[in-house]
Amino acid sequence: MNGVPVTAASRALYSCHTCGLLSRGADKGADMGGVVHCPRCSAELHFRKPDSVARSWALLIAAYIMYIPANLLPIMETSSLFGSQDDTIMSGVLYLWYSGSWDLALVVFVASIMVPLLKLIAMTLLLVSVQRRSVWQPLQRTKLYRVVEFVGRWSMLDIYVVTILAALVQIGSLATIKAGPAAVAFGAVVVLTMFSALQFDPRLIWDPLQKERPGHE
Amino acid sequence: MTASAPLIACHECDLLQREIALPPGEVVLCGRCGAELYRSAHSTLDKPLAFLLTAAVVLTVANVYPIVGLEIQGSGNATTLFGAAYALWHQGMPPIAVLVFLTTFLVPAVELAIMGYILLSLKYGRRPAGMTLLMRALQHVNPWGMLEVFMLGVIVALVKLTHYGTVIPDMALWAFGILTLLLAATASSFDIRDVWDRVEALPCREVDE
Ligand SMILES: [Zn+2]
Ligand SMILES: [Zn+2]
Numbered sequence: 001m002n003g004v005p006v007t008a009a010s011r012a013l014y015s016c017h018t019c020g021l022l023s024r025g026a027d028k029g030a031d032m033g034g035v036v037h038c039p040r041c042s043a044e045l046h047f048r049k050p051d052s053v054a055r056s057w058a059l060l061i062a063a064y065i066m067y068i069p070a071n072l073l074p075i076m077e078t079s080s081l082f083g084s085q086d087d088t089i090m091s092g093v094l095y096l097w098y099s100g101s102w103d104l105a106l107v108v109f110v111a112s113i114m115v116p117l118l119k120l121i122a123m124t125l126l127l128v129s130v131q132r133r134s135v136w137q138p139l140q141r142t143k144l145y146r147v148v149e150f151v152g153r154w155s156m157l158d159i160y161v162v163t164i165l166a167a168l169v170q171i172g173s174l175a176t177i178k179a180g181p182a183a184v185a186f187g188a189v190v191v192l193t194m195f196s197a198l199q200f201d202p203r204l205i206w207d208p209l210q211k212e213r214p215g216h217e
Numbered sequence: 218m219t220a221s222a223p224l225i226a227c228h229e230c231d232l233l234q235r236e237i238a239l240p241p242g243e244v245v246l247c248g249r250c251g252a253e254l255y256r257s258a259h260s261t262l263d264k265p266l267a268f269l270l271t272a273a274v275v276l277t278v279a280n281v282y283p284i285v286g287l288e289i290q291g292s293g294n295a296t297t298l299f300g301a302a303y304a305l306w307h308q309g310m311p312p313i314a315v316l317v318f319l320t321t322f323l324v325p326a327v328e329l330a331i332m333g334y335i336l337l338s339l340k341y342g343r344r345p346a347g348m349t350l351l352m353r354a355l356q357h358v359n360p361w362g363m364l365e366v367f368m369l370g371v372i373v374a375l376v377k378l379t380h381y382g383t384v385i386p387d388m389a390l391w392a393f394g395i396l397t398l399l400l401a402a403t404a405s406s407f408d409i410r411d412v413w414d415r416v417e418a419l420p421c422r423e424v425d426e
Contacts, residue, residue: 006233008226015226018353019413022226041349101376142250153363160370163317167301168287168294169381179310187316206230
């Protein structure tokens with residue numbers, strides 16, 4: 001409230017990831033190789049997640065690449081008496097839409113197409129702003145990060161749908177459903193973006209405020 | 218700094234704040250970014266334990282019985298969760314089979330086992346062996362439990378299945394629904410901070426190393 005916000009790192013205090021204890025870190029001597037440990041739970045302590053931005057970027061770029069086959073390749077291959085049919089995620093949505101389940105079509109569209117794409121864009125925005133040490137709207141950016149963390153898992157929806165269908169629709173020549181190659185790419189997108197978000201340290205959003213303020217006074 | 222109340226750092230923006238005493242059921246949010254700092258401790262361990270043990274039973278039921286059956290022109294077919302993962306594996310999709318198995322069975326099972334072990338140890342006044350390792354494992358596996366997403370996936374699949382034949386919802390479908398709620402209840406009553414406070418408060422504390 002009064003002037004410069006005081007963070008734990010600015011007072012050389014570590015906040016433990018595992019148990020939450022605030023400490024200066026137990027000095028266990030040279031045998032620990034300069035690594036600081038928590039006096040309560042002995043977990044390794046860092047002021048910020050190590051190499052957060054670089055790791056987060058690497059995982060995010062990999063996710064961008066996998067997003068392309070995930071949407072272009074078939075996620076479900078149906079073969080029946082009347083021939084075979086390959087469905088991409090989008091054609092699956094259209095199928096639900098035209099068969100009258102517009103509500104589920106919307107759910108699948110949001111969970112499988114919108115959410116992954118918005119997550120990729122949101123993570124890019126967060127990483128770029130942190131790298132540029134932006135002081136723009138830290139609260140809104142923190143909220144954006146929380147949204148990314150919260151919605152991440154919901155993109156798994158289509159994988160589960162295909163899992164159930166592929167297990168049940170195996171009636172010999174009548175109809176057979178198989179998971180297509182896009183399932184692997186899509187699973188990779190979900191896993192990679194989740195790892196990217198987990199590597200990101202939201203405290204980096206607030207750190208530039210720390211450095212800016214004293215200069216103004 | 219002369220400490221009156223203990224300090225706490227926000228895990229999302231690192232702001233230092235003083236702890237305040239809390240009436241039961243209340244939550245303290247960070248003054249700057251609004252992240253949850255801590256919640257008031259539960260008076261007993263019985264509530265999380267009760268949720269947890271029920272969840273373990275329901276998890277077993279959910280994996281023993283089929284989720285849903287499908288009948289096409291007289292020939293029927295039903296699948297359990299394991300059956301579905303197994304089918305994927307043999308259709309040349311081992312990575313997806315593993316992902317499904319991890320997110321819907323292994324992660325919830327491991328979480329329940331770890332929390333159960335910690336809570337039971339504390340209930341009998343013992344410091345759980347390997348506490349740090351277990352708490353860290355819990356934090357790492359937690360984001361990968363996706364039962365609620367799986368539930369929604371099953372519902373979408375049910376709708377699509379009606380196109381092929383008669384859909385017969387089975388025991389495990391309801392079990393998974395209930396399990397989703399139970400896991401949420403267990404997670405919200407298992408408080409990391411409270412658990413560490415209880416470990417610290419134990420009379421004779423053995424050192425981890
Ligand atoms: Zn610690
Ligand atoms: Zn905060």
